[in-house]
Amino acid sequence: xxxxxxxxxxxxxxxxxxxxxxxxKPPTSQYPFPATSTHADLTSLLSLCGTNRNLTxxxxxxxxxxxxxxxxxxxxxxxxxxxxxxxxxxxxxxxGQLCNAVKxxxxxxxxxxxxxxxxxxxxxxxxxxxxxxKFFKQMRVCCGFDKATLTTMLSACDGMxxxxxxxxxxxxxxxIHCLVFVGGFEGETTVGNALITSYFKCDCFSQGRKVFDEMxxxxxxxxxxxxxxxxxxxxxxxxxxxxxxxxxxxxSPNVLTYLSALMACSGLQALRDGLKxxxxxxxxxxxxxxCIESALMDLYSKCGSLDAAWQIFESAEELDGVSLTVIxxxxxxxxxxxxxxxxxxxxxxxGMEVDANMxxxxxxxxxxxxxxxxxxxxxxxxxxxxxxxxxxxxxxxVNxxxxxGxxxxxxxxxYHMTQKNSVSWNSIIAAFARHGDGFKALQFYEEMRVExxxxxxxxxxxxxxxxxxxxxxxxxxxxxxxxxxxxxxxPRSEHYACVVDMFGRxxxxxxxxxFIEGLPEDSGVLVWQALLGACSIHGDSEMGKYAADKLxxxxxxxxxxxxxxxxxxxxxxxxxxxxxxxxRMKDMGVAKEVGISWIEIEKKVNSFVVGDKLHPxxxxxxxxxxxxxxxLKDEGYVPDKKCILFYxxxxxxx
Numbered sequence: 001x002x003x004x005x006x007x008x009x010x011x012x013x014x015x016x017x018x019x020x021x022x023x024x025k026p027p028t029s030q031y032p033f034p035a036t037s038t039h040a041d042l043t044s045l046l047s048l049c050g051t052n053r054n055l056t057x058x059x060x061x062x063x064x065x066x067x068x069x070x071x072x073x074x075x076x077x078x079x080x081x082x083x084x085x086x087x088x089x090x091x092x093x094x095x096g097q098l099c100n101a102v103k104x105x106x107x108x109x110x111x112x113x114x115x116x117x118x119x120x121x122x123x124x125x126x127x128x129x130x131x132x133x134k135f136f137k138q139m140r141v142c143c144g145f146d147k148a149t150l151t152t153m154l155s156a157c158d159g160m161x162x163x164x165x166x167x168x169x170x171x172x173x174x175x176i177h178c179l180v181f182v183g184g185f186e187g188e189t190t191v192g193n194a195l196i197t198s199y200f201k202c203d204c205f206s207q208g209r210k211v212f213d214e215m216x217x218x219x220x221x222x223x224x225x226x227x228x229x230x231x232x233x234x235x236x237x238x239x240x241x242x243x244x245x246x247x248x249x250x251x252s253p254n255v256l257t258y259l260s261a262l263m264a265c266s267g268l269q270a271l272r273d274g275l276k277x278x279x280x281x282x283x284x285x286x287x288x289x290x291c292i293e294s295a296l297m298d299l300y301s302k303c304g305s306l307d308a309a310w311q312i313f314e315s316a317e318e319l320d321g322v323s324l325t326v327i328x329x330x331x332x333x334x335x336x337x338x339x340x341x342x343x344x345x346x347x348x349x350x351g352m353e354v355d356a357n358m359x360x361x362x363x364x365x366x367x368x369x370x371x372x373x374x375x376x377x378x379x380x381x382x383x384x385x386x387x388x389x390x391x392x393x394x395x396x397x398v399n400x401x402x403x404x405g406x407x408x409x410x411x412x413x414x415y416h417m418t419q420k421n422s423v424s425w426n427s428i429i430a431a432f433a434r435h436g437d438g439f440k441a442l443q444f445y446e447e448m449r450v451e452x453x454x455x456x457x458x459x460x461x462x463x464x465x466x467x468x469x470x471x472x473x474x475x476x477x478x479x480x481x482x483x484x485x486x487x488x489x490x491p492r493s494e495h496y497a498c499v500v501d502m503f504g505r506x507x508x509x510x511x512x513x514x515f516i517e518g519l520p521e522d523s524g525v526l527v528w529q530a531l532l533g534a535c536s537i538h539g540d541s542e543m544g545k546y547a548a549d550k551l552x553x554x555x556x557x558x559x560x561x562x563x564x565x566x567x568x569x570x571x572x573x574x575x576x577x578x579x580x581x582x583x584r585m586k587d588m589g590v591a592k593e594v595g596i597s598w599i600e601i602e603k604k605v606n607s608f609v610v611g612d613k614l615h616p617x618x619x620x621x622x623x624x625x626x627x628x629x630x631x632l633k634d635e636g637y638v639p640d641k642k643c644i645l646f647y648x649x650x651x652x653x654x
Contacts (some may be wrong), residue, residue, distance in 0.1 A: 050094035058091040093122025154194035170202040200229030228260035239264040262295040271303040284399035295322045301330030332365040356390040372404040373410020382584030402431030430462040438470025464498035497526035539571040
């Protein structure tokens with residue numbers, strides 16, 4: 001039989017009868033508080049123990065309370081004793097010791113709403129929803145509930161959303177909203193704020209906005225909750241409109257409000273509005289806040305103002321993982337992949353702490369021209385820092401290996417991932433589609449469905465791309481129909497362009513044209529470019545001219561229609577028409593995009609363009625190529641004269 005510590009017999013009768021079921025030894029060292037400690041001292045100590053999760057000291061204080069000598073006087077008041085017991089409840093629940101918290105609660109001779117709220121909050125914090133709801137039901141019967149109970153329940157809805165699903169979370173929020181009216185708390189601002197936050201987190205936007213509109217008193221938390229909720233759910237225009245309305249009123253925005261407004265500007269790429277907010281932040285002296293600086297960098301980078309983002313980054317007095325990740329993504333999104341990799345490698349070389357988000361960001365910049373050796377070094381860094389279990393990092397590795405040409409390692413990383421989401425499946429499907437193995441991509445799609453992962457629009461984009469290169473026209477059309485019919489996904493112009501490319505590669509140019517004409521809205525540049533590319537493959541100048549005229553109208557600055565039409569005319573031997581197309585391109589001032597080839601030798605990526613003599617070994621390379629060309633001609637090789645660059649060089653010589 002385990003010993004039980006009993007309270008001193010000289011204490012009041014209602015405390016003397018308390019027999020706590022704890023096997024706790026009193027501290028062997030000096031007592032953690034002096035002999036004249038009051039209930040305020042004990043509650044402060046227990047609060048610190050809970051905040052710091054110091055269970056050892058907290059349980060020692062509990063043991064000291066149980067073995068309290070008669071000289072201690074704070075038990076004289078039930079109210080003071082209740083403060084101490086509630087602090088014990090809070091300490092145990094924050095330390096994750098809910099069993100001990102329940103034991104303290106069960107043996108408390110008197111409880112108030114704070115006691116019940118502490119228990120409910122503890123269970124919800126640890127995502128033990130069933131006992132949390134049971135305590136809430138018992139509380140309603142025993143002593144009713146207060147506004148703190150309602151806000152505690154509402155704050156737990158975010159955990160319910162992650163653990164039990166969005167529908168359950170929204171149902172609980174609506175139930176608590178009913179209790180708000182039953183208890184007469186509809187006028188409480190804190191309760192209204194909690195309702196707004198909970199509704200937005202469970203995607204009930206109209207209800208959250210309705211609560212806001214019906215509130216009589218609104219503080220800065222109220223306004224920020226709605227502005228933030230709208231921005232986080234991509235209602236950017238509504239968020240900025242409400243922010244402007246707030247500034248016209250009596251409530252002044254705080255840092256969180258400005259952060260939400262900047263998020264809305266980033267989503268809309270509204271540089272002008274962002275500049276205004278930046279000016280306000282300078283005026284208020286908030287521009288140096290670490291979170292504000294990161295938000296401003298994100299805004300400027302998404303608006304294409306990389307110089308402004310870099311200026312903030314360089315002038316920052318302090319940097320954290322968020323700001324470093326933002327600047328990495330900024331370089332990557334604006335086409336400065338090499339610079340993003342250089343920043344990351346310099347950070348590692350300087351011994352700066354690297355987190356999973358930063359690694360995921362730098363993996364996203366890898367492409368066909370990036371060093372596979374460097375990617376493998378980053379993979380080693382990931383293993384060393386135990387980032388392998390992070391799904392975002394895993395997805396980045398799958399993409400990195402496949403884009404760098406190593407499909408086997410891409411597949412190996414995918415199979416070793418313990419957590420796979422839709423992005424993981426999309427990445428491996430895209431990897432096989434990228435490498436021309438359409439059948440394997442379709443096989444992974446079937447496995448994805450068996451696993452119960454819902455496909456996204458990106459999934460179908462990769463599948464249509466795979467069907468196009470594998471010549472699976474019927475399967476591709478079946479997938480296109482399945483998007484809307486089975487998954488309620490509306491195809492984008494990229495999907496339609498893949499279908500046109502699929503018809504074109506199979507030689508069904510008339511079917512491709514009919515498909516475009518049957519689309520419900522303006523097809524866009526990609527669709528006509530896909531049709532023109534198919535005409536270039538098959539040498540159909542009549543259909544090509546039709547597609548080129550459409551492309552001229554949609555994108556007059558694009559070199560694609562001029563170059564592709566010149567190639568088509570070259571195939572058919574129509575040299576005058578080819579020359580006319582080239583002349584028109586020159587007259588319009590449109591330059592052809594230069595193609596680049598890469599090869600990695602001894603951990604160094606070498607890039608080349610046509611006629612490039614800037615490489616340090618250019619003389620040797622051209623000498624070897626001329627020798628190879630001579631051998632090819634001796635074997636009967638005839639140059640393909642549809643290559644437009646060959647004739648452009650001839651025109652220059654003429």
